[in-house]
Amino acid sequence: xxxxxxxxxxxxxxxxxxxxxxxxxxxxxxxxxxxxxxxxxxxxxxxxxxxxxxxxxxxxxxxxxxxxxxxxxxxxxxxxxxxxxxxxxxxxxxxxxxxxxxxxxxxxxxxxxxxxxxxxxxxxxxxxxxxxxxxxxxxxxxxxxxxxxxxxxxxxxxxxxxxxxxxxxxxxxxxxxxxxxxxxxxxxxxxxxxxxxxxxxxxxxxxxxxxxxxxxxxxxxxxxxxxxxxxxxxxxxxxxx
Amino acid sequence: xxxxxxxxxxxxxxxxxxxxxxxxxxxxxxxxxxxxxxxxxxxxxxxxxxxxxxxxxxxxxxxxxxxxxxxxxxxxxxxxxxxxxxxxxxxxxxxxxxxxxxxxxxxxxxxxxxxxxxxxxxxxxxxxxxxxxxxxxxxxxxxxxxxxxxxxxxxxxxxxxxxxxxxxxxxxxxxxxxxxxxxxxxxxxxxxxxxxxxxxxxxxxxxxxxxxxxxxxxxxxx
Numbered sequence: 155x156x157x158x159x160x161x162x163x164x165x166x167x168x169x170x171x172x173x174x175x176x177x178x179x180x181x182x183x184x185x186x187x188x189x190x191x192x193x194x195x196x197x198x199x200x201x202x203x204x205x206x207x208x209x210x211x212x213x214x215x216x217x218x219x220x221x222x223x224x225x226x227x228x229x230x231x232x233x234x235x236x237x238x239x240x241x242x243x244x245x246x247x248x249x250x251x252x253x254x255x256x257x258x259x260x261x262x263x264x265x266x267x268x269x270x271x272x273x274x275x276x277x278x279x280x281x282x283x284x285x286x287x288x289x290x291x292x293x294x295x296x297x298x299x300x301x302x303x304x305x306x307x308x309x310x311x312x313x314x315x316x317x318x319x320x321x322x323x324x325x326x327x328x329x330x331x332x333x334x335x336x337x338x339x340x341x342x343x344x345x346x347x348x349x350x351x352x353x354x355x356x357x358x359x360x361x362x363x364x365x366x367x368x369x370x371x372x373x374x375x376x377x378x379x380x381x382x383x384x385x386x387x388x389x390x391x392x393x394x395x
Numbered sequence: 396x397x398x399x400x401x402x403x404x405x406x407x408x409x410x411x412x413x414x415x416x417x418x419x420x421x422x423x424x425x426x427x428x429x430x431x432x433x434x435x436x437x438x439x440x441x442x443x444x445x446x447x448x449x450x451x452x453x454x455x456x457x458x459x460x461x462x463x464x465x466x467x468x469x470x471x472x473x474x475x476x477x478x479x480x481x482x483x484x485x486x487x488x489x490x491x492x493x494x495x496x497x498x499x500x501x502x503x504x505x506x507x508x509x510x511x512x513x514x515x516x517x518x519x520x521x522x523x524x525x526x527x528x529x530x531x532x533x534x535x536x537x538x539x540x541x542x543x544x545x546x547x548x549x550x551x552x553x554x555x556x557x558x559x560x561x562x563x564x565x566x567x568x569x570x571x572x573x574x575x576x577x578x579x580x581x582x583x584x585x586x587x588x589x590x591x592x593x594x595x596x597x598x599x600x601x602x603x604x605x606x607x608x609x610x611x612x613x614x615x616x617x
Contacts, residue, residue: 289564
């Protein structure tokens with residue numbers, strides 16, 4: 155079987171359409187399961203009360219925000235190096251989901267911070283570097299939006315993503331060092347080193363749900379991007395009807 | 396190859412000399428932005444002294460954004476850049492030459508004026524010296540990283556604003572350690588570590604950024 159034929163956007167369009175339910179339905183089921191475990195089975199934290207339960211969304215969202223940036227840069231790089239249109243479209247599709255997860259992790263983080271730390275925002279190393287990660291996503295998306303010619307937009311955004319990936323660790327460590335230099339708030343995200351098994355289970359189930367959700371939503375969005383870009387290809391027109 | 400490099404630098408310096416107003420306006424922008432902060436925050440010298448490193452450094456980042464959007468712009472519009480891409484000499488040399496000229500013309504004056512602005516913020520002579528040195532080591536990194544953004548946004552609508560969105564997040568490490576060095580000097584802390592890290596960023600950027608800028612130029616001009 156020749157798997158390279160799926161690198162053609164028109165062929166991938168129908169494959170993606172068939173794949174979406176296989177990711178979307180398990181994602182919905184795992185969300186329900188994870189939220190059930192998180193709200194009804196996981197015990198109340200003895201220090202933070204029930205406020206800690208926002209962690210079940212917050213931690214998976216933060217992880218997804220970081221993973222998706224690397225994945226996006228990977229796809230963008232493939233699209234640039236091998237001149238593969240579909241890979242660039244995947245990168246464009248992932249960037250929006252990644253930016254939204256990063257935003258979600260910032261918002262849930264500050265909602266969690268208010269009852270536990272008493273403040274909406276702390277210039278803690280992790281929060282600051284997540285904020286900068288969001289800025290990098292915004293840069294990628296706005297560069298792609300500013301260039302009218304799709305292939306030039308793909309290549310330019312790919313270069314920016316690759317530069318960003320090299321910079322992310324440098325930014326992370328400099329922010330961390332800056333924080334210790336300034337003797338900032340020395341708050342640990344989790345006050346206890348250990349975490350109760352149901353809590354961990356709920357978090358991992360929701361992480362899996364976020365992964366499946368991301369794949370499903372990225373496929374949905376990439377189908378729209380294919381339709382938009384390949385509207386002149388007769389086969390897409392045939393498939394889209 | 397070196398003749399080519401020298402030719403690019405001399406040419407860009409001559410062009411900058413003929414358009415002195417452009418260069419000066421960036422410098423005045425820097426001076427004005429820094430001078431606005433005491434007006435907005437209040438004249439207490441204790442407070443001013445503690446915000447001075449950050450204010451001067453952030454203003455330097457913004458000022459270098461302004462001048463960077465012009466690095467390739469004019470050559471792009473009159474077609475010179477395309478001819479430069481076609482020369483048999485490596486594109487890296489063109490990029491390095493243009494970045495060096497941009498640094499000499501637009502960034503070195505910032506570093507020279509900065510101590511004067513530091514006096515407004517009641518900094519001590521030793522700290523002024525550190526401020527000058529940190530800007531002198533840090534601004535080449537700004538030019539090198541910024542040239543990637545300048546090449547990517549060539550000929551785009553609203554390129555000047557876009558380059559800021561793309562590049563300012565990448566400036567974070569330089570800002571942290573540049574302002575950190577001056578901060579450390581105010582609180583008599585460890586300056587050397589900050590300076591060495593700035594120098595390390597400079598070397599890293601010197602190796603990788605011209606390569607990325609050349610690739611970006613090829614993307615923008617194909």
